[in-house]
Amino acid sequence: MSKSTTTVDHSSQDVLEPEARPVPEGRVARLQHGETWRSIFRHPHLDTPRGRALQSFSNVFLHIYPVKVPSRVLKLRYSWRLGYIASVLFAVLLVTGIYLMFFYTPSVTAAYGDMQQLRTGVGFGQLIRNVHRWSAHLMVLVVVLHLVRVFYAGAYKRPRQFNWVLGVSLLLITLGFSFTGYLLPWDQLSYWAVTVGTNLISYVPVLGKQLSDLLIGGEQIGQATLLRFYSLHVAVLPVALGLLLMVHIWRVRKDGFAVKRGEVGSFAEGSTDRLVVTSSGAEPATEDGQRVRLLGVVDRESVTAEERLTDDTVFTWPHMLVRHVVVGLGTVATVLALGVLFAAPLRGIANPNETPEPAKAPWYFVGLQELLSRFDPLVAGIFVPTALVLVLVFLPYIDRNSATEARNRKVAITIFSIVLAAVIVLTVIGALFRGPGWQFITPWDHNYLEL
Amino acid sequence: MKFDRRRLLEKGWKIGGGLLAAAAGWTSWDLLQPLKPAGATGKLKLGSPSKFEPGTATFVNAGRLWVSNADGHLFAISQKCPHLGCRVPFCESSGRFECPCHGSVFDIGGEWISGPSPRGLDQHPLTLEDGELVADLGVHIKGPDHGAAEYLSPPLGPSCSEGG
């Protein structure tokens, strides 16, 4: 397509690509050119620059992607696809979670039985539960890794400060998901992990008691707590995460991907959406180094004023999409394999009169539990986590250094790495090296890690 | 101050929206308050004091409490650890309360010995009515502060949590 499109054949259905319009041949092709098909899929697949652009922006779901992305975004090194993997896991959790809702009653008398029933009486019930559980664990891990990656890349700096804040909210919601979900099987594991977790809140100065009552709906974990956690888990949090995730991903696009771009050197601000105003009638070029109009179907004269640089960019469809499909399938395959190989735990039914030995919080909170066994709960349970979250949230506004190369941000990287190492060490000690009565044990003698 | 339709609308929607948000907040807060606890709150009869031998702690499920006898002093001790609310069992071999969650240890009178608990185990008042022990479940007495060690004696034997 090197000629301009001044002579549009308006009688043709493929007004957009008159020259490239394939001649219908065979049944499928005829079907695809029929009235009905075209009422659903408005444009034919055309392997031309404009056809590829149309694939993206005539599709409501692909709208979340820009039509073109800087080619470096395709490199695995850019993001390790961690944010994307987290989104895929969230989708898996939604699907498996809806299955589980068909079999689960949020009642202290029924919940535990439902879990057993799922194992023995529902076809593939156990598999669905396993996949849901392992995806949830994996999602926490992947989201944390994503945060770490974004930090080390310096991708939270201007103009992405707010997207980092959104990201921290997403992390908190992810933890909220895990924590509320943990109670639902109503077994000994869930009951005591949540007891320990919710009692923490009562240490909050002044409002503590009220907040903890509000969360657990009474003095003690019971029916009210189960119903509250269930509502949060299946309604409030999914809506919150879904909305924030939309904004988060939208912002990734609007802020321009945090990759180094050739001519700009550092991260180009809003590079994918920067409109370049040219005087008039810019020369149409070829795919390498060409301009593509992305404003939809308008006639030539009206678009000349707004065109976009296409320097180092490639079409999202198919280059980005095919990578996402592969990584997405890989993620699903991984959690399926985990679900087939490992069963989600189910201990005895929750018993308020017997604390199991040891009573551990879920693994991502055992670091906190370890801290709690050493320091005053007000310090270890409230001040330290609150400070950590606040610093994380406001990090882009605290760290005003605009450099993104490691050698120019030694202080930030050092502090972050130390905190990260401390979190990992505490978590490993709490998870593997603690036994009954929180005594120090060695994991090769006995493993008390419970997932 | 000039007062015209534009100003009225401009202020009006903000005030209206603010009121709506406040109302929604208040409603949610109120709606989500816990209902009155259905649990036991009244007085619980525990029978004759002679049932509880010195050096023992007996669990009474109806009140979720331990009745312990420290050298003739009787206590109605809450089973809930003041640290983070795990249930604290009595370890026969050491003669102490040992919390399985983070390892707080209390003597037979509920006083703090070691571990992260901010105080001793909470208690309910015990009275003698017509020769029968009665615990008042409606009243919670905060456990003794660190340092109170009236009933502390050396452990009778090995702790229950050592060595798993």
Ligand code: HEM
């Ligand atoms: C539910 C959890 C989350 C999901 C599903 C998610 C999803 C994504 C996706 C799909 C991207 C595009 C690039 C990539 O794949 O890495 C992204 C980028 C980004 N995320 Fe997240 N994210 C989550 C949590 C977080 C957290 C916890 C943070 C940090 C506090 C964060 C900060 C960012 C930032 C700043 C970017 C832009 C980086 C860039 O443009 O390269 N996100 N996220």
Ligand code: FES
């Ligand atoms: S709950 Fe008893 S020591 Fe933490």
